[in-house]
Amino acid sequence: MAKSKSQKSSNYLNPYIGGVLLGIVLLAANFVSGRGLGASGAIKSTVVTAVSAIAPNAAQKSEFVKEFRQSHEGNPMKTWLVFEMLGVLVGGFLSGALSGRLDLKIEHSPKISSRRRLVFALAGGILFGFGSQLGRGCTSGSALSGMAVLSLGGFLTMMAIFGTAYMLAYFFRKNWI
Amino acid sequence: MGPLSVNGIISENTNLFLAFIIGIGFGFVLEQSGFSSSRKLAGVFYGYDTVVLKVFFTAAITAMLGLLFFSLFGWVDLNLVYVNPTYLTSAVLGGIIMGAGFIMGGYCPGTSFCGASIGKIDAIVFIGGLFLGVLIFGIGYRWWSELYMAGFLGSPKVSEALGLSDGIFALLLILVALAMFWVAEWAEKKFPRAVY
Numbered sequence: 499m500a501k502s503k504s505q506k507s508s509n510y511l512n513p514y515i516g517g518v519l520l521g522i523v524l525l526a527a528n529f530v531s532g533r534g535l536g537a538s539g540a541i542k543s544t545v546v547t548a549v550s551a552i553a554p555n556a557a558q559k560s561e562f563v564k565e566f567r568q569s570h571e572g573n574p575m576k577t578w579l580v581f582e583m584l585g586v587l588v589g590g591f592l593s594g595a596l597s598g599r600l601d602l603k604i605e606h607s608p609k610i611s612s613r614r615r616l617v618f619a620l621a622g623g624i625l626f627g628f629g630s631q632l633g634r635g636c637t638s639g640s641a642l643s644g645m646a647v648l649s650l651g652g653f654l655t656m657m658a659i660f661g662t663a664y665m666l667a668y669f670f671r672k673n674w675i
Numbered sequence: 676m677g678p679l680s681v682n683g684i685i686s687e688n689t690n691l692f693l694a695f696i697i698g699i700g701f702g703f704v705l706e707q708s709g710f711s712s713s714r715k716l717a718g719v720f721y722g723y724d725t726v727v728l729k730v731f732f733t734a735a736i737t738a739m740l741g742l743l744f745f746s747l748f749g750w751v752d753l754n755l756v757y758v759n760p761t762y763l764t765s766a767v768l769g770g771i772i773m774g775a776g777f778i779m780g781g782y783c784p785g786t787s788f789c790g791a792s793i794g795k796i797d798a799i800v801f802i803g804g805l806f807l808g809v810l811i812f813g814i815g816y817r818w819w820s821e822l823y824m825a826g827f828l829g830s831p832k833v834s835e836a837l838g839l840s841d842g843i844f845a846l847l848l849i850l851v852a853l854a855m856f857w858v859a860e861w862a863e864k865k866f867p868r869a870v871y
Contacts, residue, residue: 510715513726514856516708517733523700524734525741529750530685530693532678533757534738535701537784538805545809561820562813578694583788585698590792592699593706602794605713619713619797622780623787623804624811626773630784631812632823633769635759637783640766642731644759646738648832648841651761658770663778667720670778674717 509597524646531578534643538630540583542566543574550574579639610673618673633658677751705789713781713790713797720778722862729859732852739845763826780804 511519527535546566550557557563570577594600606615630636633655635644641659644652676682680690708730709715718724745751777783782790782801790798812819834844 510709510726511704511707513708513729514733516704516726517730518737519704520701520708520730520734521737521741523697523704524738525745526700527694527697528738528742528756529677529745530679530697531690532681532755535697535785537788538809541784541802541805541809545806545813549810549813560813560816562816576691578691581691581694582698582701585695585700586702586705586785586788587792588695589699589702589704590706590711590789591702593703594711594793597707599706599711599793602796604796605790606797607714615797616800618779619781619801620804620807622776622778622782623801624776624808625804626776626780626783626801627805627808627810628812629769629772629774629776629808630805631769631809632765632819633773634762634765636773636785637731637777638785640759640769642735643738645735646742647756647758648739648834648844649759649761650828650831650833650836651763651766652759653833654761654763654766655770655773658767659774659777659783662771662774663720666775666778671721673779674714674781675721675723 509599521646524643527582527643528646533578534639534646535582536579536635536639536643537583537586538627538636539577539579539639541627542631543570543577543580546574607672607674615673618670676749677745678755681755682752701785702789702792705786706793710786711790711793711795711798713795716783716786717778717781719859722866723868725859725863729856732855736845736849736852739848743841743845758830758832760830761826761828762824763828765823765825768822776808 524535527533546563549563566574604612604615606612626636633640637659640652641656645656679685709726715724716727719727742751742753742756746753780801782798784805787798787801791802834841837844
């Protein structure tokens with residue numbers, strides 16, 4: 499078992515090759531759809547759909563939902579990013595299956611408990627979800643895709659994400675090292 | 676020729692089908708590069724694993740050069756390619772909040788789906804947080820809509836903002852990336868690699 503574990507960590511693709519392949523995927527997205535990749539947009543679509551189904555009155559009054567509907571005609575789930583993110587789940591699963599990494603587990607540093615890891619994962623997710631709406635896209639849609647088309651906003655968001663994470667790294671070091 | 680869907684070369688349904696195929700490629704490459712592991716992702720902020728920096732910048736440069744070449748070959752009309760608009764205040768403030776989420780949660784939205792796809796429970800909980808965060812933004816929208824719309828500059832390119840041509844800026848970005856890769860390789864040797 500120990501051997502297979504050490505194999506797992508070295509089993510990853512060379513990062514520069516991974517980067518070129520990811521760049522080709524991003525190029526393909528732009529060539530096909532005229533837009534880059536994204537992730538948080540699919541979550542927004544799902545939230546708008548869920549709120550409209552559960553609380554239709556509140557959704558009708560919501561400026562957030564109204565603006566979304568103005569920029570997206572038809573069913574909010576029938577959008578490019580929703581289909582792309584479904585693909586991400588399939589692609590990630592296939593890759594994990596091929597490399598023997600399918601495993602239901604909570605990944606965390608041995609210095610912290612699973613519970614602490616999950617509390618921080620939830621808090622981090624809430625912040626990232628909120629920030630992705632304010633910043634009009636996340637690491638994929640705003641930072642990576644924005645950089646590829648030389649968007650000023652994309653570069654600013656990228657620098658703000660990584661700069662902040664570096665500045666705060668010291669305070670959360672116990673979670674990771 | 677390109678972008679195919681904008682020019683009406685492919686139908687809307689074909690476009691969505693290709694979105695699914697491109698997504699498979701996206702998820703596959705992320706997972707193969709190790710982006711399904713929060714400890715590997717967070718490594719970039721402590722120097723013990725800089726895969727994020729290497730993959731991220733190599734990908735941005737590859738796509739950027741690809742688009743420039745495609746444009747030179749006449750394969751894609753860059754005027755029809757979406758350039759993310761710039762709202763100064765929210766671009767920076769949103770990025771700051773996302774950066775805090777990144778160091779706390781260890782994932783970003785795309786990578787959390789990748790982690791969830793291979794069974795990482797922490798990634799699934801992070802995704803739960805993402806939905807809550809988007810919901811909170813939506814519910815309180817009127818409180819921050821002014822902030823959200825502030826500092827609108829249109830869709831400027833960073834090259835324009837710096838007074839450079841796209842080509843010169845691309846070259847400079849490649850040089851900066853090479854310098855960062857060099858630092859990254861140095862950091863991985865200097866800081867012990869955690870076993871995970």
